[in-house]
Amino acid sequence: MSTLHVVFKVAGAEYAIPASEVMQMESFTSATPVPGAPTHVAGLMQVRGRVVPVVDARARFGLPPVDRTLDSRVVVGQLGSRTVGLLVDSAREVMKLAPEQLQPPPPMVAEQAQGFVKAVAQVGPRLVMLIDFSRVIGEEKAHGG
Amino acid sequence: MSVDLADFLPAYLTEVEELLSAANAQLLALETAARQRSASPRTVRELFRALHTIKGLSAMVDVEPIVSIAHWMETALRHADQAGGRLPEASVEPMMEGLRAIEQRVRQLATGAHVSEAPRELLERLEALEGTGRGHPGQQGTSAMLQLEPALATKLSASDQEQLLAGIASGRRALRMDYVPSAERAAQGLTINTVRERVGHLAEIVKVVPMAGATPGGGNLTFALLLLTGAEDSVLLEAVGGPPATVQSIVEPSLPETTPISDLLAEPLAPNEEGAVVEPRRSNVLRVEVTRLDDALERLAALVVSRSKLARAVKELTDAGVQTRELVQVLHENARQLRDLRASILHLRMVRVRDVLDRLPLLIRGLRRSTGKLVRLELDVGEAELDKAVADRLLPAIVHLVRNAVDHALESPQERRAAGKPEEGVVRLACHARSSARLELTVSDDGRGVDAAAAAARAGVPVPASSTELLELLCRPGLSTRVSASATSGRGMGMDIVKRITVDQLGGELSLDTKPGQGTTFSLGVPLTITIVDAFVFECAALRYAVAVSAVEEIIEVDAASLVRPPSLANGGVALVERRGQAVPLVPLERLLQRESGREGPGPKAFVVRQRGTPVAFAVDKLLGQQEIVLRTLEDPLVQVPGVAGATDLGDGQPTLVLDLPSLGAARGGASRMEYVPQKGGVA
Numbered sequence: 001m002s003t004l005h006v007v008f009k010v011a012g013a014e015y016a017i018p019a020s021e022v023m024q025m026e027s028f029t030s031a032t033p034v035p036g037a038p039t040h041v042a043g044l045m046q047v048r049g050r051v052v053p054v055v056d057a058r059a060r061f062g063l064p065p066v067d068r069t070l071d072s073r074v075v076v077g078q079l080g081s082r083t084v085g086l087l088v089d090s091a092r093e094v095m096k097l098a099p100e101q102l103q104p105p106p107p108m109v110a111e112q113a114q115g116f117v118k119a120v121a122q123v124g125p126r127l128v129m130l131i132d133f134s135r136v137i138g139e140e141k142a143h144g145g
Numbered sequence: 146m147s148v149d150l151a152d153f154l155p156a157y158l159t160e161v162e163e164l165l166s167a168a169n170a171q172l173l174a175l176e177t178a179a180r181q182r183s184a185s186p187r188t189v190r191e192l193f194r195a196l197h198t199i200k201g202l203s204a205m206v207d208v209e210p211i212v213s214i215a216h217w218m219e220t221a222l223r224h225a226d227q228a229g230g231r232l233p234e235a236s237v238e239p240m241m242e243g244l245r246a247i248e249q250r251v252r253q254l255a256t257g258a259h260v261s262e263a264p265r266e267l268l269e270r271l272e273a274l275e276g277t278g279r280g281h282p283g284q285q286g287t288s289a290m291l292q293l294e295p296a297l298a299t300k301l302s303a304s305d306q307e308q309l310l311a312g313i314a315s316g317r318r319a320l321r322m323d324y325v326p327s328a329e330r331a332a333q334g335l336t337i338n339t340v341r342e343r344v345g346h347l348a349e350i351v352k353v354v355p356m357a358g359a360t361p362g363g364g365n366l367t368f369a370l371l372l373l374t375g376a377e378d379s380v381l382l383e384a385v386g387g388p389p390a391t392v393q394s395i396v397e398p399s400l401p402e403t404t405p406i407s408d409l410l411a412e413p414l415a416p417n418e419e420g421a422v423v424e425p426r427r428s429n430v431l432r433v434e435v436t437r438l439d440d441a442l443e444r445l446a447a448l449v450v451s452r453s454k455l456a457r458a459v460k461e462l463t464d465a466g467v468q469t470r471e472l473v474q475v476l477h478e479n480a481r482q483l484r485d486l487r488a489s490i491l492h493l494r495m496v497r498v499r500d501v502l503d504r505l506p507l508l509i510r511g512l513r514r515s516t517g518k519l520v521r522l523e524l525d526v527g528e529a530e531l532d533k534a535v536a537d538r539l540l541p542a543i544v545h546l547v548r549n550a551v552d553h554a555l556e557s558p559q560e561r562r563a564a565g566k567p568e569e570g571v572v573r574l575a576c577h578a579r580s581s582a583r584l585e586l587t588v589s590d591d592g593r594g595v596d597a598a599a600a601a602a603r604a605g606v607p608v609p610a611s612s613t614e615l616l617e618l619l620c621r622p623g624l625s626t627r628v629s630a631s632a633t634s635g636r637g638m639g640m641d642i643v644k645r646i647t648v649d650q651l652g653g654e655l656s657l658d659t660k661p662g663q664g665t666t667f668s669l670g671v672p673l674t675i676t677i678v679d680a681f682v683f684e685c686a687a688l689r690y691a692v693a694v695s696a697v698e699e700i701i702e703v704d705a706a707s708l709v710r711p712p713s714l715a716n717g718g719v720a721l722v723e724r725r726g727q728a729v730p731l732v733p734l735e736r737l738l739q740r741e742s743g744r745e746g747p748g749p750k751a752f753v754v755r756q757r758g759t760p761v762a763f764a765v766d767k768l769l770g771q772q773e774i775v776l777r778t779l780e781d782p783l784v785q786v787p788g789v790a791g792a793t794d795l796g797d798g799q800p801t802l803v804l805d806l807p808s809l810g811a812a813r814g815g816a817s818r819m820e821y822v823p824q825k826g827g828v829a
Contacts, residue, residue: 032688032792032800032802034789035788035809036739036789038783041784044784045799046800051779053779053781055783083781137783
């Protein structure tokens with residue numbers, strides 16, 4: 001059975017996350033920096049009255065930072081009791097992906113992607129990487145203390 | 146469980162928990178009395194009453210295991226009452242286990258787990274407690290006098306029936322009232338809870354039995370309330386909203402209801418004998434679920450946020466030259482009203498410290514048994530109150546300190562005798578409000594004191610020179626003051642937990658005072674409430690932040706010309722500033738916030754806070770004002786960092802960090818930590 005996925009872009013590459021894990025999408029204006037938080041945490045944002053941390057996908061994927069544009073989006077994901085945002089370059093598309101479209105990532109990719117990529121989907125001429133949201137967000141505690 | 150019963154569950158849990166904690170205290174009192182071979186008829190009856198109510202309530206939610214345990218405990222108490230209010234010492238332990246078994250099942254019920262059967266062995270032991278007694282008075286002939294349909298009769302225990310008979314004997318009427326719950330009734334505010342409450346004012350409720358089966362209104366549940374009362378049927382019916390509720394006598398017609406039949410009861414029943422005990426509770430106390438209070442607080446929080454938006458809008462108008470005098474006046478009045486409202490709501494959430502600590506005697510009792518040490522608990526907490534949210538977090542820290550005191554600090558009776566101390570050690574808990582916003586709680590013992598040298602040796606560090614340093618050492622994760630972990634204190638569950646709760650979670654303070662051979666006192670200073678905070682809002686490196694007013698000792702002007710810079714430090718490092726004849730380290734806050742200020746030297750204003758008892762000044766750019774903020778703690782591990790107490794919304798939709806300056810300085814001070822240690826000696 002095919003399921004709905006939210007597709008977003010980071011540095012030209014396309015990624016997908018199951019829509020069921022996405023609480024909502026927000027445009028990005030700014031995040032309040034939190035001193036001592038892991039470097040991939042862009043800061044705090046208020047989403048529907050809740051204060052949630054925002055993870056910068058570029059920083060997380062080891063990509064150079066860019067200036068945020070009007071296209072920048074925060075994909076707000078729900079992971080158990082945690083609500084965390086993922087800051088991406090753009091997110092405009094929703095697509096259905098069937099299990100048979102999903103292939104395990106080639107070993108080299110898997111290794112390089114630190115386990116962030118769960119599967120790769122061939123959609124026509126495009127390659128979409130299915131991310132492991134919980135890995136991307138990370139369990140790491142803030143350092144310091 | 147049917148839907149109707151599930152609705153009743155929260156109220157059931159609250160009430161039974163309260164009764165259980167009362168029962169625990171009463172049983173402890175009985176144990177003391179038993180040891181001193183004195184009688185305490187009143188406590189026996191109170192405990193009987195508590196168990197009886199637990200039994201009745203549990204029958205209502207149909208938890209048979211609790212009913213059985215409570216029943217046999219009740220029976221044992223009945224005999225204790227007949228013995229003039231003496232509970233044999235040997236009975237205390239099984240009774241304790243009984244309470245424990247009930248508690249366990251109540252917890253299972255609360256978590257939605259399957260309620261385990263009553264342990265056979267325990268029931269047998271409880272049952273055996275009555276062996277010394279005299280059997281069941283009045284049991285013969287019971288069925289001859291109470292007229293009950295079989296389905297109902299089987300739900301009544303012997304003691305319920307005895308209670309009914311005793312009531313009849315004392316001249317009251319025994320009635321069965323049937324109440325049929327329905328959506329319509331619920332809409333009128335009538336549920337089994339309100340019915341219980343209302344009827345409770347008019348009659349003694351012996352038991353409430355849920356009965357399945359078709360009802361007149363098309364439902365399938367009826368509550369049969371068995372009552373003893375002097376009230377008229379019509380009055381009772383009116384109290385429950387009239388038909389389809391019904392009232393009928395349950396006394397066999399052949400016996401005139403008013404005939405005293407006391408001769409059928411060899412012994413008058415304890416709880417019914419004393420008017421004061423039987424009288425239905427008519428207190429002015431209202432039980433409210435905490436979630437509802439939180440809801441009210443949440444709304445108040447929204448109000449505070451919109452008020453600050455309003456204030457900003459008015460300020461913009463004023464700045465634009467608009468005449469806003471009246472508007473500002475209204476705004477001020479509004480601020481005062483908000484403060485009052487906040488105070489009222491917060492007051493609703495206050496619980497008495499004494500009530501929070503009511504489990505400690507039980508903890509001490511357990512420790513006395515497990516350690517073989519003699520120890521007495523002294524509570525001196527007066528009428529102090531604490532926000533429920535704070536109390537709930539604080540309790541584990543207190544429990545931990547008390548455990549440590551008995552486990553590690555107190556010596557064995559032999560050691561104490563050898564040291565010329567009374568054999569019985571004392572653990573003392575005291576508290577007093579230090580200001581309108583803080584409560585200080587102390588846990589003291591008269592034990593051996595903390596062995597600083599031993600603790601240092603274990604951690605492989607030099608012996609701490611001050612109690613502050615010693616406390617820091619003790620609070621290192623995993624440091625245990627004993628080589629072998631004891632059963633109760635465990636290994637690795639050290640003082641770090643106490644510190645984390647008191648300092649990190651609650652934003653409070655922890656201090657230590659210990660004297661070898663004489664004892665140790667831990668002091669915990671905690672805010673009375675943690676939800677809404679009076680805060681200073683300021684700017685530092687182009688961002689706004691807030692800091693709790695209660696954490697700030699003083700705000701000072703920084704005169705760059707009079708700063709003393711230790712030569713070894715680079716620009717932007719720690720400087721010294723003079724404050725009332727004392728040199729205070731001055732830290733540019735942006736450095737701790739990992740931000741660039743773009744200016745030379747520290748900012749022109751500074752907050753003076755106490756960090757490990759020593760004043761430290763944090764320089765900022767601009768003070769923006771003082772206001773009440775709603776503190777939201779940050780739950781996600783990604784952003785739980787020391788020094789950040791939480792976030793707040795100042796009205797711009799962006800989270801503003803609420804800083805905890807003392808811990809920020811301590812956690813991120815780095816090299817600066819060393820700079821102000823010498824200060825301690827220099828303080829006049």
